[in-house]
Structures are given as C-alpha cells and as structure tokens.
Amino acid sequence: MTDLDSFIRALPKAELHLHIEGSLEPELMFALAERNGVAIPYASVEDVRAAYAFGNLQDFLDIYYAGADVLRTSQDFHDLAAAYFDRATADGVVHAELMFDPQTHTDRGIPFAMVVEGLLSAMADAQARHGISSALILSFLRHLSEEAAFATLAAADPWLDRIAAVGLDSSENGHPPEKFARVFAAAAAKGLRLTAHAGEEGPPAYVYQALDLLHVDRIDHGNRALEDDALVDRLVREGMTLTVCPLSNLKLCVVPDLADHPIDRMLDLGLRATINSDDPAYFGGYIADNYRAAAAARGLTRAQLVQLARNSFIGSFLPADAIAAHLERLDAHL
Ligand code: HPA
Numbered sequence: 193m194t195d196l197d198s199f200i201r202a203l204p205k206a207e208l209h210l211h212i213e214g215s216l217e218p219e220l221m222f223a224l225a226e227r228n229g230v231a232i233p234y235a236s237v238e239d240v241r242a243a244y245a246f247g248n249l250q251d252f253l254d255i256y257y258a259g260a261d262v263l264r265t266s267q268d269f270h271d272l273a274a275a276y277f278d279r280a281t282a283d284g285v286v287h288a289e290l291m292f293d294p295q296t297h298t299d300r301g302i303p304f305a306m307v308v309e310g311l312l313s314a315m316a317d318a319q320a321r322h323g324i325s326s327a328l329i330l331s332f333l334r335h336l337s338e339e340a341a342f343a344t345l346a347a348a349d350p351w352l353d354r355i356a357a358v359g360l361d362s363s364e365n366g367h368p369p370e371k372f373a374r375v376f377a378a379a380a381a382k383g384l385r386l387t388a389h390a391g392e393e394g395p396p397a398y399v400y401q402a403l404d405l406l407h408v409d410r411i412d413h414g415n416r417a418l419e420d421d422a423l424v425d426r427l428v429r430e431g432m433t434l435t436v437c438p439l440s441n442l443k444l445c446v447v448p449d450l451a452d453h454p455i456d457r458m459l460d461l462g463l464r465a466t467i468n469s470d471d472p473a474y475f476g477g478y479i480a481d482n483y484r485a486a487a488a489a490r491g492l493t494r495a496q497l498v499q500l501a502r503n504s505f506i507g508s509f510l511p512a513d514a515i516a517a518h519l520e521r522l523d524a525h526l
C-alpha cells in the first residue's frame with residue numbers, strides 16, 4: 193500500500209451515495225441464491241463479474257434489479273448491509289447514508305417491513321461493532337408511477353422516525369423530477385430530507401427541476417450541470433452538495449475515461465463535490481477505491497482529498513452539532 197493509499201483509507205469520511213442493493217457482491221449473491229433456493233442465470237462468480245460490462249445506465253439497471261431477486265428475508269438484508277459496513281469501516285467511513293429501493297422488493301412480494309427491519313438491525317450492529325453511524329434514504333424508482341411512489345411513502349409510515357430522507361433513482365431519461373414534485377412535497381411535510389439523482393444521464397434541465405420543483409437538499413451525481421454556467425453558479429451560491437461517483441461514471445460511460453473526470457474541475461469551480469461509491473459491487477470499488485482512482489487519474493492533491501472528505505460531512509443529513517464534531521475530528525486527525 194502506498195502512502196497515498198493509507199492517507200485515503202485513514203481519512204475520516206462520510207458516504208452519501210450508496211445503494212445498498214448495489215453492494216451485493218457476486219459471492220453473497222450465490223450464497224443467498226442457495227440459501228433461498230432461487231435460480232440465478234450465472235454458473236459462477238466469474239460468470240457474474242463478466243456480465244458487468246455496461247454501455248449505459250439502463251444496461252446496469254437491468255442486471256442490478258435481477259441480482260436483487262436473491263434478497264428474500266430480513267436476514268438477507270441484514271447480511272447485505274453488514275458486509276457493506278465491514279468494507280466501509282475498512283475504508284475510513286465513519287458515517288454512511290444508505291439508499292434502498294423498497295419498490296424493487298415490495299413489487300416481488302417482499303414486505304417493506306422485512307427490508308427495513310433487516311437494514312436497521314445491521315445499522316445498529318455496525319454502530320456497536322465499528323462505531324459507524326448511518327441513516328436510511330428511501331429511494332423512489334422513477335420509471336414507476338407517482339401513485340406507486342405515494343404508496344411507498346405510505347408504507348414507510350411506521351418507520352418515519354428511522355428514515356432520514358427520500359431519494360429518486362433508476363432510469364433518468366424520460367423520467368424527469370417534475371413527475372415526483374407532489375410526492376417529494378408530501379415527504380418534506382413528514383419531516384424527511386430530500387435528494388434526487390439528476391444530471392447523471394439527464395440534461396441540466398433535470399437538475400433545475402430537482403432544485404425548483406423537488407426542493408432537494410442535495411443532488412446525486414450532477415455531472416451534467418457543468419454544461420450550464422448559470423446552473424453551476426447557482427449550485428455554488430446555494431452550497432448544494434453533489435454526490436459524485438467516479439467509478440460509476442466510468443462504468444456507465446458518463447465519462448469516456450477517468451482521465452476526463454470533472455471531479456477537480458468541480459472543486460475548482462467551488463462546487464461542494466463529494467466522492468462516493470454508488471453501487472460498489474457492480475462498479476469495481478468501494479469508497480476508498482473511488483478516492484484512489486480519482487486521485488490517480490486527476491492528480492488530486494492531499495488538500496483536495498481533505499476537501500472532499502470535509503464536504504462529505506457538510507453535505508450529510510446529520511444534525512449541525514454532529515457535523516461540527518466530525519469536522520473537528522477530521523482536523524484533529526490531520
Ligand atoms: N443511477 C440511477 N439509479 C440507480 C443508480 C444510478 O447510478 N444506482 C442504483 N440505482
């Protein structure tokens with residue numbers, strides 16, 4: 193391990209953009225398929241990894257939703273999240289905000305309660321075992337209807353005190369944020385924070401809609417905001433956090449090569465960019481791998497890496513006093 197590797201791993205950081213279903217490693221997929229008697233269309237772990245070549249977001253989503261079919265019980269969701277927390281802790285993550293896609297499961301007959309109880313028990317264990325704090329972000333699938341999103345929000349009612357925010361993910365093009373303006377307003381009225389994927393494949397107009405119609409607290413990805421100078425100025429002025437995912441951007445062809453990744457340009461423009469792993473099992477790396485790959489490809493300085501870690505706490509959904517404590521600990525670490 194090089195000095196820079198150890199520096200990155202040791203840097204206290206928050207992960208703000210992680211789909212827990214996207215942390216399903218092929219080995220666990222096989223183990224759960226066997227445990228639950230579910231057939232999967234792969235002969236081996238190598239076979240699974242070979243299928244992970246994506247030309248765009250939809251190519252990935254098709255495989256990601258199929259993989260999630262092995263998740264059947266609370267214990268499965270617990271084991272999935274426990275494996276993520278072990279990896280995140282090894283990468284210096286001290287706070288993680290986990291997105292989960294209830295509709296991927298409820299539409300297959302898995303009750304909402306089973307999903308959320310498994311995740312919550314792993315979160316409590318991770319706090320006890322590793323001292324890592326975490327929060328849940330309920331993500332609506334944007335290729336489904338507004339009505340289905342409202343039903344999902346209603347299903348979450350018994351757990352609202354243990355869900356920090358709602359998000360919006362899945363196929364972006366053709367499913368603009370405006371489709372979910374009313375359900376986001378209803379979530380805000382219940383006291384939930386708001387985030388949405390925007391500007392990953394979709395145009396800058398979708399980022400404007402996330403700001404103006406959904407009133408989000410942060411933007412997931414946001415890469416294509418860079419095409420619009422006025423939008424960039426606004427994101428800077430409003431201190432909007434962007435949860436950027438370099439290896440995801442590479443694997444989903446949002447950038448042709450990591451050498452072209454705009455992470456340092458975002459920082460230079462004054463954008464509150466962060467680095468995250470998105471779907472680490474599918475995109476070839478957890479958060480430290482993302483920091484490392486971006487640093488290598490773009491020659492990021494240690495000061496820039498520290499800025500990214502600072503931004504991750506500032507952009508989190510933690511209360512202000514907890515954010516201040518994390519920033520103090522980060523300074524003390526340095
Ligand atoms: N984009 C949209 N939806 C997703 C993603 C993503 O990167 N990962 C999991 N669901």
Ligand code: ZN
Nearest residue numbers: 361389412470
């Ligand atoms: Zn994502």
